[in-house]
Structure formats: structure tokens, C-alpha cells
Amino acid sequence: MTTISLPRLRERIETLARFGALPGGGVTRSCWSPPHEEARAWLVEQMREAGLEPWVDPAGNVFGGLGMSGFDAARPAVVTGSHIDTVPEGGILDGALGVLAGLEALHTIHESGTAHARPLAVAAWSDEEGRYGSLFGSRAFIGKLDPAQVPSMAAADGERLVDAMARAGFEASRAPEAAAPAGSVAAYVELHIEQGPRLEEAGIPIGTVEAIVGVRRSWVVFVGQADHAGTTPMERRRDGFLAAAEYALKARELVVKRGSGRSVTNFGVVHVHPGVGNIVPARGELLHEMREPDPAVLDKLFRECATLARRVARRRQVQVEIRPISATTPAPCAPRVQAAIDAAAAELGLATQHMYSAAGHDAQNLAAVTDAGMIFIPSKGGRSHRVDEMSDWDAIERGANVLVRSLLALAG
Ligand code: GLV
Ligand code: MN
Numbered sequence: 322m323t324t325i326s327l328p329r330l331r332e333r334i335e336t337l338a339r340f341g342a343l344p345g346g347g348v349t350r351s352c353w354s355p356p357h358e359e360a361r362a363w364l365v366e367q368m369r370e371a372g373l374e375p376w377v378d379p380a381g382n383v384f385g386g387l388g389m390s391g392f393d394a395a396r397p398a399v400v401t402g403s404h405i406d407t408v409p410e411g412g413i414l415d416g417a418l419g420v421l422a423g424l425e426a427l428h429t430i431h432e433s434g435t436a437h438a439r440p441l442a443v444a445a446w447s448d449e450e451g452r453y454g455s456l457f458g459s460r461a462f463i464g465k466l467d468p469a470q471v472p473s474m475a476a477a478d479g480e481r482l483v484d485a486m487a488r489a490g491f492e493a494s495r496a497p498e499a500a501a502p503a504g505s506v507a508a509y510v511e512l513h514i515e516q517g518p519r520l521e522e523a524g525i526p527i528g529t530v531e532a533i534v535g536v537r538r539s540w541v542v543f544v545g546q547a548d549h550a551g552t553t554p555m556e557r558r559r560d561g562f563l564a565a566a567e568y569a570l571k572a573r574e575l576v577v578k579r580g581s582g583r584s585v586t587n588f589g590v591v592h593v594h595p596g597v598g599n600i601v602p603a604r605g606e607l608l609h610e611m612r613e614p615d616p617a618v619l620d621k622l623f624r625e626c627a628t629l630a631r632r633v634a635r636r637r638q639v640q641v642e643i644r645p646i647s648a649t650t651p652a653p654c655a656p657r658v659q660a661a662i663d664a665a666a667a668e669l670g671l672a673t674q675h676m677y678s679a680a681g682h683d684a685q686n687l688a689a690v691t692d693a694g695m696i697f698i699p700s701k702g703g704r705s706h707r708v709d710e711m712s713d714w715d716a717i718e719r720g721a722n723v724l725v726r727s728l729l730a731l732a733g
């Protein structure tokens with residue numbers, strides 16, 4: 322049976338970690354940035370050396386094909402992959418693991434001459450972390466990137482997607498052309514670190530993902546009145562920041578109390594305007610994120626938070642505007658892919674735990690067009706989206722071997 326080479330996979334993971342490496346450990350490699358583009362060029366070369374046919378689509382997705390050089394409904398492919406972009410000050414495995422384990426799986430299959438009825442491909446989906454838009458590359462691939470939205474897509478710091486892509490040599494208006502022909506993907510399976518503590522705490526080596534959360538992000542903007550911070554009596558102030566602060570605390574409480582128990586929320590970006598010490602803030606802007614695996618609960622929480630924002634604004638005599646910026650749909654994973662993962666783990670003598678993913682992944686987009694699923698391995702200390710994110714190399718080897726077997730089972 323085909324077995325992956327951990328030393329080669331480890332060397333590739335450690336090499337990729339050098340693109341955008343931070344002095345104290347970890348990595349910052351946002352999509353379209355210079356280190357990301359250097360990593361992309363390196364990845365294409367690695368694919369070629371592994372005997373795969375590499376290509377890059379108009380949305381910046383990188384593919385390496387085995388028995389294919391493009392997507393074709395006449396020969397549906399089994400696809401694996403993940404992403405090589407990272408969050409700022411992120412770790413070396415979130416995304417890189419799934420791409421490089423997928424590459425190693427296909428490299429091993431190619432080298433060993435293992436037969437597979439369906440063509441195989443490994444993908445590095447662009448901008449998974451959503452700097453410019455949630456799950457951008459896989460969204461374009463499934464035909465859900467709205468061309469009308471592309472010109473206005475921008476990062477939280479204001480940088481426009483059009484400019485970032487142009488710098489990297491891509492034309493943003495052409496990204497929707499990345500849509501793959503209907504029926505050209507037979508199945509999708511992605512390996513990822515869990516990014517949470519559940520597998521490690523249970524002492525289980527492999528997670529079989531049953532569903533992936535939906536994520537909603539909105540700007541919640543409270544607009545009051547700028548005033549002199551010394552002379553304006555306290556009771557006359559219409560402070561945009563304090564309205565935002567009150568909303569943040571109350572929305573957290575609402576999501577915890579009225580959610581499903583799995584519902585979570587976060588305020589990751591706060592802008593205060595004009596942003597100086599001697600002016601009462603005219604405006605407080607929050608980037609509000611909510612996650613939940615049940616679409617109905619997510620909808621309910623979104624509506625209730627909007628009502629709360631209006632109530633806080635009214636009481637504090639400010640205005641509020643809610644600008645939704647992205648919404649991904651919670652997605653169930655296909656029973657057929659879950660069964661392939663369970664069977665592969667069982668062949669290797671590895672216990673599995675069925676679980677939902679509390680992080681977003683490209684697999685949830687792929688689930689809209691094909692049977693999709695995910696394999697999780699434990700994260701050390703449950704840590705992720707931080708520089709010390711890690712797993713054990715043995716756990717990585719186990720995950721990659723479950724991946725290669727699952728791929729072969731799905732490819733027939
Ligand atoms: C992706 O990493 C996410 O934010 O869930
Ligand atoms: Mn991530």
C-alpha cells in the first residue's frame with residue numbers, strides 16, 4: 322500500500338515556512354503579498370518536481386494534476402488541497418499542511434505507480450483567510466464569485482483586491498473565470514489541523530469532519546458626534562466608540578446565552594475616528610464575526626444582534642449602520658467521504674472521532690459542487706492563528722497517510 326514519506330513532507334513544510342517567516346517564529350503570508358507570491362512560485366516548482374502538471378487559474382488558485390492538466394466534466398477528478406496564505410502572525414500549518422500533504426500524497430502515488438481510475442489534483446486555494454473576501458479562490462472555483470462585487474472588495478485596512486492582485490500580476494476582473502465546469506470534481510478531501518483542543522484532549526489521532534461552521538462578518542458602524550473632550554459635559558456626549566463598546570459586550574452575551582452552545586463571536590478590528598485623545602469619538606467601527614454550524618441559528622443570531630445594535634444606538638443617541646461583508650454557509654460533509662476517511666484510518670489502526678469544524682475551510686465551498694470532507698489531526702494545546710501553532714510530526718504523518726488512502730479509495 323502507498324505510504325507517504327515524512328522526511329520529504331517535513332522538509333517541504335519547513336521550507337514553505339520560510340516565506341514570510343517572522344523573527345520570533347510563525348509566519349505572515351497574506352494572499353498576493355510578495356512572500357505569498359514567492360511561495361506560489363516555489364510550490365509550482367515543487368509540483369513539477371513531484372511529477373505533477375501545475376497550472377494557476379485566473380483567481381490565483383494553484384493546481385497540480387496527476388493524469389489531468391485542467392478540469393473536465395468528461396473526466397471528473399478527485400481533489401485535495403488547502404491554502405498557502407496565512408493570517409498575520411500565524412502559524413506554519415494552517416493551510417500549508419493540507420497543500421503539502423496533498424502534494425506528498427500525489428507525489429507518492431506517482432512514484433509508486435499506484436493505479437487510480439480518476440485523475441487527481443492538489444489545490445492551493447487563494448485567500449482562504451479572507452483578507453479580501455471569505456474563501457475567495459474556492460468561491461471563484463465553484464462559480465459563486467460575483468463579478469459585480471470584485472471592484473469593491475477590500476481588506477479591513479482598506480487595500481483593494483484589484484490593486485493587490487494587479488501587483489501580483491493578476492487581473493481581478495477575470496477571477497470569476499476560474500469557475501470549474503459543472504461535474505468536473507468527483508470528490509474533495511482536505512487534511513487540516515483541528516485548530517482547537519478537542520482531539521488532543523480526547524487522545525484521538527484522527528477527526529472525521531461531519532460539518533463546517535458558517536461565518537458571518539459585518540462592519541457595525543456607530544456614528545455620534547465629534548466634540549471637545551475637555552469642555553463637552555459628559556451627559557451631552559454622543560460617543561461613537563462607547564456605543565460600539567457597549568454593543569460588543571452585549572452582543573457577546575447574546576451569542577453565548579441565545580446561541581446553540583456552539584455559537585461563537587469575535588470583534589477582531591476596531592476603528593475609532595478621528596482617533597485622537599482630545600476629541601470625543603465621532604465614530605466607532607467594529608468588525609463583528611459570528612460562527613455557528615446550524616444555518617437557522619446563525620440567521621437568528623445575526624438578526625438579534627442587528628436589533629441589539631439599533632437599541633444601543635437609540636439609547637446613546639447615535640446612528641448605526643450594519644454593512645455585511647461576507648457570509649459563508651454552514652456545510653455538511655458527504656457521508657461517502659466520511660466513510661472513506663473512517664475506513665482509511667481503520668486500515669491504519671487509528672481511532673477516529675466525528676466532529677464539526679469550528680473554523681471555516683474551502684471544503685465548505687467545494688461541498689456545494691461535490692462530495693466533500695475533511696480529516697483533522699490534533700493541534701498542540703489547541704493553538705492556532707498564532708505563531709506557536711503546531712502539531713506532532715507523527716500526527717502529521719498519520720494524517721497524511723489517512724489522506725493518501727482516502728484519495729485512492731475515492732479515485733477508485
Ligand atoms: C479560517 O482560518 C477561519 O477563520 O476559520
Ligand atoms: Mn486559518
Ligand code: MN
Nearest residue numbers: 415416449513
Ligand atoms: Mn486553514
